[in-house]
Amino acid sequence: MAKLDQTKTPFYDKIKSYGQSHTVALDVPDHKLGAIQNDFRNYVGEHLFLLDANAPRGLDNLSKPKGVIKEAQALAADAFGADHAYFLMNGTSQGIMAMIMTACRAKEKIIIPRNVHKSAINGLILSGAMPIFMKPYIDSDLGIANGIDIEELKETIAEHPDAKAVFVINPTYFGVTSNLEEVVKIAHAHDMLVLCDEAHGAHFNFNDKLPISAMAAGADMSAGSIHKTVGSLTQSSILLIKGDRIEPSRVQSTLNILQSTSPSSLFMASIDASRSHIAVHGKEALDKVIEMTRKTRDEINQISGLKAMTKQDVINNKGFNYDETKIMVKVSDLGITGFEAYNILSDKFGIQMELAETHLILAVLSIGTTQNDLDRFVEGLKGLVAYKKDVKIAHKIRFTYPDSYTRPREAYHAPKKYVKIEDALNEVAAENIMVYPPGIPLVIPGEIINQEILEDLEFYTAQGSTILSDTEDGYIKVVDKDLWFKYEGDL
Numbered sequence: 471m472a473k474l475d476q477t478k479t480p481f482y483d484k485i486k487s488y489g490q491s492h493t494v495a496l497d498v499p500d501h502k503l504g505a506i507q508n509d510f511r512n513y514v515g516e517h518l519f520l521l522d523a524n525a526p527r528g529l530d531n532l533s534k535p536k537g538v539i540k541e542a543q544a545l546a547a548d549a550f551g552a553d554h555a556y557f558l559m560n561g562t563s564q565g566i567m568a569m570i571m572t573a574c575r576a577k578e579k580i581i582i583p584r585n586v587h588k589s590a591i592n593g594l595i596l597s598g599a600m601p602i603f604m605k606p607y608i609d610s611d612l613g614i615a616n617g618i619d620i621e622e623l624k625e626t627i628a629e630h631p632d633a634k635a636v637f638v639i640n641p642t643y644f645g646v647t648s649n650l651e652e653v654v655k656i657a658h659a660h661d662m663l664v665l666c667d668e669a670h671g672a673h674f675n676f677n678d679k680l681p682i683s684a685m686a687a688g689a690d691m692s693a694g695s696i697h698k699t700v701g702s703l704t705q706s707s708i709l710l711i712k713g714d715r716i717e718p719s720r721v722q723s724t725l726n727i728l729q730s731t732s733p734s735s736l737f738m739a740s741i742d743a744s745r746s747h748i749a750v751h752g753k754e755a756l757d758k759v760i761e762m763t764r765k766t767r768d769e770i771n772q773i774s775g776l777k778a779m780t781k782q783d784v785i786n787n788k789g790f791n792y793d794e795t796k797i798m799v800k801v802s803d804l805g806i807t808g809f810e811a812y813n814i815l816s817d818k819f820g821i822q823m824e825l826a827e828t829h830l831i832l833a834v835l836s837i838g839t840t841q842n843d844l845d846r847f848v849e850g851l852k853g854l855v856a857y858k859k860d861v862k863i864a865h866k867i868r869f870t871y872p873d874s875y876t877r878p879r880e881a882y883h884a885p886k887k888y889v890k891i892e893d894a895l896n897e898v899a900a901e902n903i904m905v906y907p908p909g910i911p912l913v914i915p916g917e918i919i920n921q922e923i924l925e926d927l928e929f930y931t932a933q934g935s936t937i938l939s940d941t942e943d944g945y946i947k948v949v950d951k952d953l954w955f956k957y958e959g960d961l
């Protein structure tokens with residue numbers, strides 16, 4: 471329970487009054503509090519620009535907060551059940567990289583599920599940490615990777631008692647959680663930190679019908695996307711720490727490496743205001759969303775050929791718990807893939823889903839969702855039935871992950887060459903390659919490209935999915951092993 475007055479929004483108030491103060495702006499940014507006249511300024515209006523200042527007197531500094539940012543972060547820590555909170559201007563991606571860089575030095579081990587977002591892999595590159603991957607549960611009906619198995623965690627810890635940290639996704643993109651309290655108990659008993667990716671779970675602390683939040687479960691650090699589920703502007707997130715295993719000054723130093731020296735006051739104001747809103751109104755607002763999602767699931771489950779997963783379905787499939795504000799709909803029994811359904815809903819019904827997978831589509835709801843949105847969703851899904859085909863949707867579900875050849879950081883720094891995808895079998899990847907969303911790499915730097923990866927890439931390309939890598943389409947950046955053996959770096 472929050473102890474501070476959560477109606478307060480110190481940063482938002484200060485920047486608002488600065489914008490209205492008629493100060494002569496001889497500093498950057500160059501739009502001069504909206505005085506500039508261009509199409510964008512005229513479209514969005516003056517208020518957005520009035521909130522966008524750089525570092526005027528009295529507005530505090532995110533890299534060493536002492537004033538209103540410090541106060542706003544303390545209110546956020548209180549609301550999210552943490553000891554310290556840090557505003558992030560580069561999304562939860564920045565927080566995840568910072569957590570891993572804070573916890574691990576080069577070559578130190580971190581136990582981490584393989585279905586992590588690319589920012590965790592980038593955290594491994596930046597820190598030089600050695601990943602000890604755990605395989606997540608695979609939901610073989612839906613073809614998606616879920617949480618981790620406690621027995622596997624125990625075995626992994628027994629094999630790697632020198633690991634510094636355990637990384638957990640709370641929840642996965644699809645809303646599925648692992649038994650986090652048990653993970654924390656086991657990890658702490660072995661003197662390991664617990665770091666949580668809460669990109670999709672920043673709202674957990676505000677309603678007890680939702681899975682437990684990382685901070686409430688006793689994790690040491692978590693990073694959450696306020697912009698995904700709490701209502702702030704895209705890219706604005708938060709990093710939380712709790713307990714005495716993490717030194718706050720080390721976290722601040724790491725964030726200062728990863729952060730712009732011109733953090734967006736607009737983002738900070740939107741975090742401050744959204745935090746206050748969810749702290750004050752979140753329980754009631756989330757109760758309403760959860761009730762609406764339950765009703766919507768029931769309605770979807772009346773539509774022949776569609777299945778909206780309930781919490782019980784997820785638990786039956788070895789998920790520990792489920793965030794009911796996400797709705798996964800299995801569409802493949804209609805003979806269409808999730809990718810086709812995603813496009814049909816957008817093109818024909820004006821409905822933008824969060825993502826598609828082979829068998830399903832995912833809706834992410836929040837305190838901004840209205841009953842009208844959900845009525846249109848159900849209508850769209852009824853319309854989808856007309857696109858039914860007499861086809862069996864089969865895509866091989868991957869139960870294994872590629873073998874590792876070297877640490878991600880070494881592969882990142884190794885000499886490289888570019889090969890055509892069809893020639894990449896048995897090469898060592900030097901970059902992340904992923905379908906976006908969800909942004910979970912199919913292969914990461916240092917892994918050996920196997921036949922399954924090549925088949926997956928072919929499959930997702932044929933579905934029209936967005937494949938992200940750093941290289942021109944059709945090519946993969948791989949380690950040049952001939953040169954690498956002569957390479958003597960110690961990274």
Ligand SMILES: Cc1ncc(COP(=O)(O)O)c(C=O)c1O
Nearest residue numbers: 561562563587643667669695707
């Ligand atoms: C599981 C997961 N972790 C981390 C991130 C990164 O979050 P952000 O977009 O706030 O940087 C995402 C983004 O989609 C994600 O899905």
